[in-house]
Amino acid sequence: MPLLDALPLAASDSNLLAARELMAFTLGFHIVLACIGVAFPAIILTANYLGLRRGDADAMRLARRWSKVMAVTFAVGAVTGTVLSFEFGLLWPEFMERFGDVFGIAFAIEGIFFFTEAIFLAIYIYGWKRLGGWAHFASGVPMVVTGIGGAFSVVTANAWMNQPQGFTLDAAGKVVDTDPLQVLFNPAWSYEVPHMILAAYMVAGFLVASVYAVGMLRGRLDRHHRLGLLIPLTIACIVTPVQIFVGDVAARGVADHQPAKFAGFECIQETGPNQTEYIGGICTDDGVKGGIGIPGLDSWLVGFSTDTVVTGLEDIAPDERPPANTLLHLSFDTMVGIGFGLLALAGWLAFAWWRRRDIPRTDWFLRAVAVSGVAAIVAVWAGWIVTEVGRQPWIVQGFMRTEEAVTEADGIWFAFAGVMLLYAALGTGLILILRGMARRWREQGEGDEAETPYGPAATSEEASR
Amino acid sequence: MSKADAAAAILWIGATLYAVFGGADFGGGLWDLIAGGAKRGERPRARIQRSLTPVWEANHVWLIFILVVLWTAFPEAFAAIMSTLYVPLALAALGIVLRGAGFAFRKSVDSLPAQRALGACFALSSVMTPFFMGTVVGAVASGNVPAEGNGEAFSSWIEPLPLLTGALFVVSGAYLAAIFLISDSRRAGDGEMEEYFAFRALSAAAAAGALALAGIFMLQADARYVYDGLIAEGLPLVILSGICGLAVLAMLMRGARRGLRPPAALAVAAVIWGWGVAQYPYLLPTSLDIATAAAPGPTLTSVLVVFGVAAIVVLPALGLLYTLSQREIVGESSE
Numbered sequence: 189m190p191l192l193d194a195l196p197l198a199a200s201d202s203n204l205l206a207a208r209e210l211m212a213f214t215l216g217f218h219i220v221l222a223c224i225g226v227a228f229p230a231i232i233l234t235a236n237y238l239g240l241r242r243g244d245a246d247a248m249r250l251a252r253r254w255s256k257v258m259a260v261t262f263a264v265g266a267v268t269g270t271v272l273s274f275e276f277g278l279l280w281p282e283f284m285e286r287f288g289d290v291f292g293i294a295f296a297i298e299g300i301f302f303f304t305e306a307i308f309l310a311i312y313i314y315g316w317k318r319l320g321g322w323a324h325f326a327s328g329v330p331m332v333v334t335g336i337g338g339a340f341s342v343v344t345a346n347a348w349m350n351q352p353q354g355f356t357l358d359a360a361g362k363v364v365d366t367d368p369l370q371v372l373f374n375p376a377w378s379y380e381v382p383h384m385i386l387a388a389y390m391v392a393g394f395l396v397a398s399v400y401a402v403g404m405l406r407g408r409l410d411r412h413h414r415l416g417l418l419i420p421l422t423i424a425c426i427v428t429p430v431q432i433f434v435g436d437v438a439a440r441g442v443a444d445h446q447p448a449k450f451a452g453f454e455c456i457q458e459t460g461p462n463q464t465e466y467i468g469g470i471c472t473d474d475g476v477k478g479g480i481g482i483p484g485l486d487s488w489l490v491g492f493s494t495d496t497v498v499t500g501l502e503d504i505a506p507d508e509r510p511p512a513n514t515l516l517h518l519s520f521d522t523m524v525g526i527g528f529g530l531l532a533l534a535g536w537l538a539f540a541w542w543r544r545r546d547i548p549r550t551d552w553f554l555r556a557v558a559v560s561g562v563a564a565i566v567a568v569w570a571g572w573i574v575t576e577v578g579r580q581p582w583i584v585q586g587f588m589r590t591e592e593a594v595t596e597a598d599g600i601w602f603a604f605a606g607v608m609l610l611y612a613a614l615g616t617g618l619i620l621i622l623r624g625m626a627r628r629w630r631e632q633g634e635g636d637e638a639e640t641p642y643g644p645a646a647t648s649e650e651a652s653r
Numbered sequence: 654m655s656k657a658d659a660a661a662a663i664l665w666i667g668a669t670l671y672a673v674f675g676g677a678d679f680g681g682g683l684w685d686l687i688a689g690g691a692k693r694g695e696r697p698r699a700r701i702q703r704s705l706t707p708v709w710e711a712n713h714v715w716l717i718f719i720l721v722v723l724w725t726a727f728p729e730a731f732a733a734i735m736s737t738l739y740v741p742l743a744l745a746a747l748g749i750v751l752r753g754a755g756f757a758f759r760k761s762v763d764s765l766p767a768q769r770a771l772g773a774c775f776a777l778s779s780v781m782t783p784f785f786m787g788t789v790v791g792a793v794a795s796g797n798v799p800a801e802g803n804g805e806a807f808s809s810w811i812e813p814l815p816l817l818t819g820a821l822f823v824v825s826g827a828y829l830a831a832i833f834l835i836s837d838s839r840r841a842g843d844g845e846m847e848e849y850f851a852f853r854a855l856s857a858a859a860a861a862g863a864l865a866l867a868g869i870f871m872l873q874a875d876a877r878y879v880y881d882g883l884i885a886e887g888l889p890l891v892i893l894s895g896i897c898g899l900a901v902l903a904m905l906m907r908g909a910r911r912g913l914r915p916p917a918a919l920a921v922a923a924v925i926w927g928w929g930v931a932q933y934p935y936l937l938p939t940s941l942d943i944a945t946a947a948a949p950g951p952t953l954t955s956v957l958v959v960f961g962v963a964a965i966v967v968l969p970a971l972g973l974l975y976t977l978s979q980r981e982i983v984g985e986s987s988e
Contacts (some may be wrong), residue, residue, distance in 0.1 A: 260758070263757030274720070278739050289949060
């Protein structure tokens with residue numbers, strides 16, 4: 189089989205690339221659904237609260253329809269999350285063998301949060317008719333708490349990979365003791381965890397709002413669409429300035445804790461003060477080519493003084509430097525650029541609201557909101573590229589190299605191809621189904637009896653059996 | 654009981670709950686698969702869908718629980734199993750994706766051809782997933798997973814005992830599903846469906862019993878350590894399982910439709926615990942025992958604490974969900 193021989197199927201460095209690509213692809217897919225799972229419940233409950241409190245039928249209808257959307261996205265998120273749990277073992281068995289007992293503690297806690305979320309999500313989604321209004325609302329509140337708790341547990345496990353601590357190794361490198369609190373509250377958790385939770389609220393908020401912005405651009409200017417735009421957009425816009433602040437703290441944290449990663453995404457070659465901050469450009473061994481440079485700004489951002497010394501890649505051992513610096517640099521710039529773009533959008537909405545108690549009266553605002561959801565997702569992907577590629581060549585910073593962790597199994601490239609096809613079908617199916625639901629709802633109109641929640645049970649004799 | 658033993662017990666509790674509740678959800682998929690054409694299978698499929706909809710995701714979390722406890726408390730065993738049995742595990746993961754997506758998508762489309770295709774996807778993967786999980790368990794029991802990992806990728810599980818275990822997983826899931834669906838049909842006042850699933854429970858019970866018996870003979874040949882444990886320390890559990898299985902069979906034949914669930918669940922649970930007792934103190938017979946594989950003390954303590962919290966928080970919540978869905982206060986009709 190000459191064709192098969194040409195494929196790099198069994199060589200282990202080829203395995204490393206295949207396993208990393210597979211992990212990145214499945215994580216990138218799941219993270220979108222995870223963001224929705226973490227933050228959508230709060231958006232739905234806000235609409236539900238307005239519906240109950242003010243007797244607002246439009247808000248109530250939105251909450252109800254959104255919960256049906258969440259039923260589908262949560263199911264897909266649950267299975268793509270399960271795939272990741274399998275991949276830990278299937279792709280990185282050596283990592284799990286050596287450190288599963290350390291960072292697994294965070295995942296064990298995540299298990300409780302995920303369990304509780306799945307249970308109350310089911311009660312909330314399938315309890316619209318026969319639970320009383322406020323009892324039903326209350327059944328949704330645990331979803332908000334468990335979403336945040338679950339995000340904490342998973343992201344702190346990743347933070348631990350960046351800033352590992354809380355374990356003792358013997359001479360052979362085997363973990364012989366652990367300190368669970370040190371693991372959970374490692375130095376990186378305090379900026380990674382809030383950064384991701386806020387990102388989840390931005391993704392979910394801008395994404396849901398973008399759907400209604402598209403509807404309004406198509407001429408559906410009723411109150412239903414306005415509210416559908418405003419509830420998630422307000423939440424996302426409140427979160428955005430906080431996120432910019434947290435992101436700034438996170439970048440300084442990385443500069444302190446992981447100078448190689450910081451030098452990688454800022455393309456700093458030589459250690460020293462007065463470092464130039466480059467926006468865009470290509471990383472070369474002689475510094476950035478083609479970007480816009482602002483002298484001294486990089487040093488100032490790290491230490492609030494242009495005299496701040498920032499480590500350059502020259503002081504990092506060649507085999508410990510992160511790869512693909514241009515990718516890192518542009519990913520970082522993409523994330524930050526989108527963050528500021530969304531901040532501008534938030535400012536625009538705040539200004540219009542302050543002056544006229546209304547959204548800006550131009551289609552350009554709606555167009556901006558329409559792309560904001562996808563933009564927020566791209567920012568999250570870019571951020572994870574910075575975190576994960578920037579940590580390379582380490583899987584556990586300073587303790588284990590990714591190449592030591594990877595599986596020896598054959599056929600990872602085949603698995604990668606298969607998973608790409610499967611997830612392409614999954615993503616397409618998800619979008620088609622959500623569009624189909626939206627189309628049915630539009631045809632149904634606003635006053636459908638089957639949608640009235642909390643009414644006398646339509647099939648009460650069935651319930652009484 | 655050492656902390657490591659307690660962590661192993663937690664793993665087994667998780668496996669038992671997954672086998673009973675997750676297994677029944679898989680079994681529902683099997684009955685959906687063989688319910689016949691769109692017209693003939695309409696009612697049983699509707700019954701299965703109503704029963705599964707509110708609970709299947711919560712039941713699925715037991716699998717995550719098992720994976721996490723295994724890799725946290727016994728990382729060496731996790732790595733050995735994953736690096737050896739990656740083929741059936743990857744196929745099980747594929748089945749999980751197809752099943753979850755197929756089920757969630759089917760409810761949300763309105764064209765019949767799309768419903769059929771997604772339904773087939775859900776139903777086929779409901780058979781495939783437990784089958785491959787069963788081969789993993791069978792391969793572990795056969796001692797085909799070396800402690801250092803990277804064992805035989807194919808011959809470790811393409812053997813009579815793992816394949817039979819796979820079949821046993823599928824059939825016992827179908828058995829539990831049919832038993833649970835009898836109760837659900839009765840509560841909905843659907844006498845016809847009650848009889849429909851009673852007949853299927855009876856067939857599945859006979860098949861599961863036959864496979865379990867065949868399994869004991871195969872254990873004798875291929876998994877001597879587990880076999881020896883099963884006819885010694887594990888014998889009371891084997892007998893308990895047999896008694897429960899026969900009791901359910903007798904009740905079904907006499908037309909009893911109540912009180913079937915506890916003995917049916919116990920019959921399955923007793924086999925799982927029988928297996929655990931039989932291979933004790935090994936996690937991977939006979940190359941890796943619980944004490945050797947165990948994580949450091951503080952990690953084990955964390956796992957025990959997490960389980961304690963889960964018992965206080967998750968189990969009552971799960972009970973609430975089951976109660977609300979049994980009474981159809983929470984369910985598709987009140988979506």
